[in-house]
Amino acid sequence: xxxxxxxxxxxxxxxxxxxxxxxxxxxxxxxxQFQLVVVVSAMGRKGEPYATDTLLDWxxxxxxxxxxxxxxxxxxxxxxxxxxxxCGLLEKEGIPATVLTGAQAGFVTDxxxxxxxxxxxKPERIxxxxxxxxxxxxxxxxxxxxxxxxxxxxxxxxxxxxxxxGAALHAExxxxxxxxxxxxxxxxxxxxDAKPLTYVSYTEICNMAHHGAKVIHxxxxxxxxxxxxxxxxxxxxxxxxxxxxxxxxGFKDVQSGVVDRxxxxxxxVGHVTQITVDSEQAxxxxxxxxxxxxxxxxxxxxxxxxxxxGAVYTVSDREGAKAVKVLQEMDLEPRIVAGCAKVSVIGGxxxxxxxxxxxxxxxxxxxxxxxxxxxxxxxxxxxxVQKDDMVQALRAxxxxxxxxx
Numbered sequence: 001x002x003x004x005x006x007x008x009x010x011x012x013x014x015x016x017x018x019x020x021x022x023x024x025x026x027x028x029x030x031x032x033q034f035q036l037v038v039v040v041s042a043m044g045r046k047g048e049p050y051a052t053d054t055l056l057d058w059x060x061x062x063x064x065x066x067x068x069x070x071x072x073x074x075x076x077x078x079x080x081x082x083x084x085x086x087c088g089l090l091e092k093e094g095i096p097a098t099v100l101t102g103a104q105a106g107f108v109t110d111x112x113x114x115x116x117x118x119x120x121x122k123p124e125r126i127x128x129x130x131x132x133x134x135x136x137x138x139x140x141x142x143x144x145x146x147x148x149x150x151x152x153x154x155x156x157x158x159x160x161x162x163x164x165x166g167a168a169l170h171a172e173x174x175x176x177x178x179x180x181x182x183x184x185x186x187x188x189x190x191x192x193d194a195k196p197l198t199y200v201s202y203t204e205i206c207n208m209a210h211h212g213a214k215v216i217h218x219x220x221x222x223x224x225x226x227x228x229x230x231x232x233x234x235x236x237x238x239x240x241x242x243x244x245x246x247x248x249x250g251f252k253d254v255q256s257g258v259v260d261r262x263x264x265x266x267x268x269v270g271h272v273t274q275i276t277v278d279s280e281q282a283x284x285x286x287x288x289x290x291x292x293x294x295x296x297x298x299x300x301x302x303x304x305x306x307x308x309x310g311a312v313y314t315v316s317d318r319e320g321a322k323a324v325k326v327l328q329e330m331d332l333e334p335r336i337v338a339g340c341a342k343v344s345v346i347g348g349x350x351x352x353x354x355x356x357x358x359x360x361x362x363x364x365x366x367x368x369x370x371x372x373x374x375x376x377x378x379x380x381x382x383x384x385v386q387k388d389d390m391v392q393a394l395r396a397x398x399x400x401x402x403x404x405x
Contacts, residue, residue: 002172003130004034007041007140007162010051011179012236013082014044021236023089025177026135028239030095034172035130037165039140040086041158042078050078052141068113072142072152076101079139079158087137097135100125102161103150105136106168107143115154116143121168138165156217163220167227174224174231175242176216181235182243183208183215185403186266190394193404197264199244201348204264207380211344212267221245248348262356263347263401266394270387272303273320274337274372277327278310287311289330297326303342303375303384312373314342314384337372341390344382345397351378363400369393 006025012018029036046053055074059066066074083099090097106122129136140158143151153160159176166174183205186194200208202225209218215233224231224245234242277290287306294301294315299322303314315323320338327334350356357374360381364371369392373384385393398404 001033001035003037003169004029005037005039005162005166005169005171005174006177007039007158007175008086008177008236009158009179010041010044010048012177013040013086014048018236019086019089022086022177023093025236026090026095027093030135036135037126037130037169037171038086038135038137039158039162039165040079040082040137041140043082043085050081052078054078069149072113072116073150075152076139076142076150079141083137083139090135090137095135096133097137098129099137099139100129101139101144101150102142103144103148105138105165107161107164109143109145109151109153111145111147111149111151113149113151116145116151118143118153118160118164119146121164123165123168126165126169154219156219159217159220160223163224163227163229163231166229166231167223171229174229176220176231176233177236178215178233179236180215181238181240182233183213183245183265185264186394186398187213187268190268190391191266191398194398195404197243198241199246200264201248202245203379204346204348205245207344207346207377208265208267211342211346211380211382212269213265216245261347262349262353263345263403265346265403266397266401267344267346268390268394269342269344270390271317272314272340272342272384272387273317273323274303274312274314274340274384275320275323275327276310276312276335277332278307280309282308283310290327290332293326293330294323297322299323299326303373303382305373305375314340314373337386339387340372340384341387341393342382342384343390343393343397344380345401346380348379350376350381357381359400360397363396364393367392367396369396 042052044051087097087099108120109116140161182196184194188194206218206221231245301313305312369389375382
């Protein structure tokens with residue numbers, strides 16, 4: 001019997017109807033002769049009783065002075081409630097189940113509370129419970145330091161828990177269940193004809209996640225890629241197979257023939273401020289001073305273009321004013337364009353193909369959209385546009401690359 005890891009997000013557990021569907025997915029895979037490890041998130045989203053953000057709001061309204069260690073202890077409660085709830089429902093159906101916290105499941109982390117890194121996974125307890133023919137329910141998002149303190153893994157931590165367990169257990173597959181039917185070519189709230197993807201490479205989905213797509217956390221994908229564990233992104237509310245995430249050579253298991261596509265999807269990050277700093281002559285010290293100053297003030301920079309006379313880069317809108325103040329205190333006069341959006345064209349077939357950038361420029365020119373800045377990598381081309389142009393840019397690029405087909 002192979003091991004299958006399933007992960008269920010907050011919306012998959014937030015209502016009795018959703019939980020009924022979760023039970024159905026578990027039963028189906030047991031019938032398929034899998035041993036099951038089920039990773040759960042806290043139920044619901046902000047405002048709902050057991051959601052992580054609700055717990056944080058509770059702490060804020062009661063002194064707002066919890067130390068980081070104790071804050072992690074509080075944040076672990078939501079997943080424990082989810083796990084115990086699911087265990088009760090499975091036992092009622094006659095399915096033996098066991099709940100393990102992240103610590104009991106073998107997650108050993110550093111002591112960076114709130115965003116801990118996994119140092120090791122010791123899955124012996126999980127294997128023991130699987131050997132007793134039980135469904136093992138693991139609280140996602142959490143681990144334990146070597147001193148025994150509870151830790152949490154940061155945003156997207158339950159995805160990370162699932163793929164890390166998939167790697168440690170040599171699972172045949174990790175299924176990430178969400179409220180959307182797999183990974184789409186673009187955000188369907190903006191691009192109405194966005195198309196579900198049957199398959200996508202680890203590298204492509206990492207880039208999509210890093211650049212705005214929120215279906216799965218990039219840290220989780222990177223773990224799966226290193227361990228060569230296939231991941232499926234599926235909907236709790238459908239029996240559809242969803243999107244398979246694997247190495248390109250694994251696509252042959254999805255459909256026959258040659259995979260021949262340049263662009264896989266379009267993603268975006270809004271609320272970006274562009275900053276330009278330059279001098280009249282070449283000055284390497286200027287760039288050094290600027291980026292050291294940003295780092296010293298805890299300002300994250302992105303979309304960096306360095307020229308002999310200066311630099312162009314972006315920061316989030318919320319850090320824009322702070323960045324400008326830092327630069328002005330250095331007697332610099334930065335040029336600022338606030339309210340921008342970073343639009344990404346992503347595809348494993350981009351590298352070495354002539355004409356991709358020309359197609360991007362053509363699509364945006366036809367829509368009368370100005371490109372403020374651009375950059376590229378092997379699998380991604382980024383363009384910076386005004387935030388007001390973002391929606392039109394996404395739709396124009398999606399259509400130009402025929403991703404709706």
